[in-house]
Amino acid sequence: MRPIDDVVVLSCLFIRSVSSFSVSRGSGGARRVATSAAEKAIQAHEAALSRQGASVPASASREAHNSRQANVFSGETVAYFASAEATPPDVAVKLDRIAAAVPGDRVLDVGTGTGCLARRYAATSVVGVDLSSEMIAAAEAPNATFWCGDVVDYEDAWVESGEPPFDAAVFNACFGNVFDQKDALRAAAAVVRPGGQVVVSHPLGAAFVDDLRRLDPTVVRHSLPTSLADLDRIAPAFLEPADLVDEPDFYLARWSRRAFAPLEPRLFLRGPVARGYGRGSKKLGFPTANLPEDMFGAAVADLPTGVYCGWATVADGASYPAVANVGFSPTFQGAENPVKIVEAHICDYDGDDFYDQPLAILLAAFLRPERKFPTFDRLLAQITHDVQTATRLLHDDPILAQLRHHPALQQLQNAPETTATWLPSTDL
Numbered sequence: 001m002r003p004i005d006d007v008v009v010l011s012c013l014f015i016r017s018v019s020s021f022s023v024s025r026g027s028g029g030a031r032r033v034a035t036s037a038a039e040k041a042i043q044a045h046e047a048a049l050s051r052q053g054a055s056v057p058a059s060a061s062r063e064a065h066n067s068r069q070a071n072v073f074s075g076e077t078v079a080y081f082a083s084a085e086a087t088p089p090d091v092a093v094k095l096d097r098i099a100a101a102v103p104g105d106r107v108l109d110v111g112t113g114t115g116c117l118a119r120r121y122a123a124t125s126v127v128g129v130d131l132s133s134e135m136i137a138a139a140e141a142p143n144a145t146f147w148c149g150d151v152v153d154y155e156d157a158w159v160e161s162g163e164p165p166f167d168a169a170v171f172n173a174c175f176g177n178v179f180d181q182k183d184a185l186r187a188a189a190a191v192v193r194p195g196g197q198v199v200v201s202h203p204l205g206a207a208f209v210d211d212l213r214r215l216d217p218t219v220v221r222h223s224l225p226t227s228l229a230d231l232d233r234i235a236p237a238f239l240e241p242a243d244l245v246d247e248p249d250f251y252l253a254r255w256s257r258r259a260f261a262p263l264e265p266r267l268f269l270r271g272p273v274a275r276g277y278g279r280g281s282k283k284l285g286f287p288t289a290n291l292p293e294d295m296f297g298a299a300v301a302d303l304p305t306g307v308y309c310g311w312a313t314v315a316d317g318a319s320y321p322a323v324a325n326v327g328f329s330p331t332f333q334g335a336e337n338p339v340k341i342v343e344a345h346i347c348d349y350d351g352d353d354f355y356d357q358p359l360a361i362l363l364a365a366f367l368r369p370e371r372k373f374p375t376f377d378r379l380l381a382q383i384t385h386d387v388q389t390a391t392r393l394l395h396d397d398p399i400l401a402q403l404r405h406h407p408a409l410q411q412l413q414n415a416p417e418t419t420a421t422w423l424p425s426t427d428l
């Protein structure tokens, strides 16, 4: 093992758990016996850093950062985490407290290590994710299966698995170590069901993470967020801060997964329905009325690709729930849309085709990012789900429900010219 690896292993040994042995400062230095678990961990960390060589620069790529984390959490570190010594009784109590705060039957356990939290959940189905294959090989949690990699890349594996979304995703004692906290939260939120939770926890508290970070900020890149405003600042659109426990030696932050991200301002589009790419959406049960690409390219240039919902009016004058895809349809590999387009399925409309006739659509909520599915069956299952979600939201959410009466939607007959307008939500 090269010297740097040796140092890095030791410097990170205690990030996700605690030590219960004392360490010496330098080879022949005086021993000071640490008392608390955190103190022992910090001392060990400090001792390791005193022998440290070069480290990965803070500006390193995610890949470089991740491969360093994987190296750090290997070898003797794994043996330590797998030992009873790694979880003294006072820490076990706090892990139980964290596990008890995690709802549901399906949990994604990020930075799972050897499974010290994974095996404590009441959930019957746990997926443990870790960058270190050695940790996973040593992990013990009867209810868990494991996936080796960065949670940021986990969504593809989850889609391919065909499994339902998780009730909760938990970052225990690893949220200081992720490459980018907002990206990590976004990835976790993507695999959690609406109404579920994303949790960040640490059995030794936020100050402990700061202590480690001071010693080596390239290994522990971040502090933990310690106010609701902080939780909000790093939250992606789909997460809403729920609560925060920030005690001296215990940390637990929770966000709720929203069913949708409000689109603010809303986007109102009106134009004649164009011919699409003839991929047979109608045969699949979900025809999409395409808006003419040349008229709306500029309006949607900066709009994230994905699935949106809102209300639409067609030539019959009624307003319908609508699910719109903005993007390139990447599942149709080799036949993707040549440009970014807007196409909308009009839910509950089963009248005649309305090519060339005006369509007005008011997009008010973002449901999910556009993504490539491994099979058309999976795409179809997701569209079915998107349509169900959108229909329910548009009727049940009081703000979305009242939008069906928005004056812009009523002007279809009187003002059939093409338009793209951003409408602030104060408008109604």
Ligand code: ADP
Pocket: 273, 274, 275, 276, 277, 278, 279, 280, 281, 282, 283, 286, 287, 288, 289, 290, 344, 345, 346, 347, 348, 349, 350, 351, 352, 353, 354, 355
């Ligand atoms: P294209 O590739 O030309 O867009 P689709 O298979 O997507 O073909 O079908 C879209 C057409 O189907 C629309 O332009 C519209 O005229 C018609 N249509 C019928 N019912 C619906 C509906 N519920 N939602 C959207 N379009 C519908």
Ligand code: MG
Pocket: 276, 277, 281, 287, 288, 289, 290, 343
């Ligand atoms: Mg279409």
